[in-house]
Amino acid sequence: GQQLNQSPQSMFIQEGEDVSMNCTSSSIFNTWLWYKQEPGEGPVLLIALYKAGELTSNGRLTAQFGITRKDSFLNISASIPSDVGIYFCAGITQGGSEKLVFGKGTKLTVNP
Amino acid sequence: NAGVTQTPKFQVLKTGQSMTLQCAQDMNHEYMSWYRQDPGMGLRLIHYSVGAGITDQGEVPNGYNVSRSTTEDFPLRLLSAAPSQTSVYFCASSYRGSEAFFGQGTRLTVV
Numbered sequence: 001g002q003q004l005n006q007s008p009q010s011m012f013i014q015e016g017e018d019v020s021m022n023c024t025s026s027s028i029f030n031t032w033l034w035y036k037q038e039p040g041e042g043p044v045l046l047i048a049l050y051k052a053g054e055l056t057s058n059g060r061l062t063a064q065f066g067i068t069r070k071d072s073f074l075n076i077s078a079s080i081p082s083d084v085g086i087y088f089c090a091g092i093t094q095g096g097s098e099k100l101v102f103g104k105g106t107k108l109t110v111n112p
Numbered sequence: 113n114a115g116v117t118q119t120p121k122f123q124v125l126k127t128g129q130s131m132t133l134q135c136a137q138d139m140n141h142e143y144m145s146w147y148r149q150d151p152g153m154g155l156r157l158i159h160y161s162v163g164a165g166i167t168d169q170g171e172v173p174n175g176y177n178v179s180r181s182t183t184e185d186f187p188l189r190l191l192s193a194a195p196s197q198t199s200v201y202f203c204a205s206s207y208r209g210s211e212a213f214f215g216q217g218t219r220l221t222v223v
Contacts, residue, residue, distance in 0.1 A: 030209065031210075031211075033211050033212075035214075040217075042116075042202050042215055042216050042217050045211050048211045088154065088155065090212075092209055099145075099160065100145070100157075100204070101157075102147075102155040102156075103154060104152065104153065104154035105154050
């Protein structure tokens with residue numbers, strides 16, 4: 001089945017640093033999504049990308065839908081302690097049942 | 113607007129017991145799905161539904177049953193619980209081809 005390769009698995013950074021994570025796949029996706037999960041909670045949508053090449057920002061977060069439709073990245077600028085959590089990429093497949101496929105997540109730790 | 117509501121939040125079962133995890137959404141979404149989350153494994157799709165009366169298997173369906181009699185509800189049944197089913201379970205709903213909204217999860221321990 002379709003798989004998303006998300007990297008890095010974990011990151012330990014200092015407050016104020018920028019963060020970059022990405023997802024790649026051998027399959028084409030119609031939509032890329034980035035979610036954040038905090039301890040004890042369900043994933044919450046951060047950014048949705050619907051067109052190849054699209055670059056979208058949400059505050060300090062910026063995400064891009066790759067031109068090939070097989071990859072996406074998420075950047076966080078000037079990290080703060082509340083950025084801590086697990087970040088998941090997800091892709092929605094083309095046609096048919098249009099299932100949501102998830103990466104395995106990037107666990108972010110921010111040291112004050 | 114409640115969004116996606118899962119009950120219970122926590123559950124402990126003995127091996128061999130059965131139970132139903134409830135999921136309800138009030139956004140009139142066609143799509144509903146169940147995921148399990150295990151450490152280092154991300155979110156794995158168990159079953160999903162594209163509308164009332166229609167369900168299909170995901171990546172890890174064994175040991176679970178679902179039904180979708182209404183647009184709002186999508187219960188997940190564990191037929192005979194096993195320790196390998198200890199996990200956090202998330203229900204999600206969406207419009208077709210659009211972003212999914214998640215419930216807060218059910219933390220299940222099978223002893």
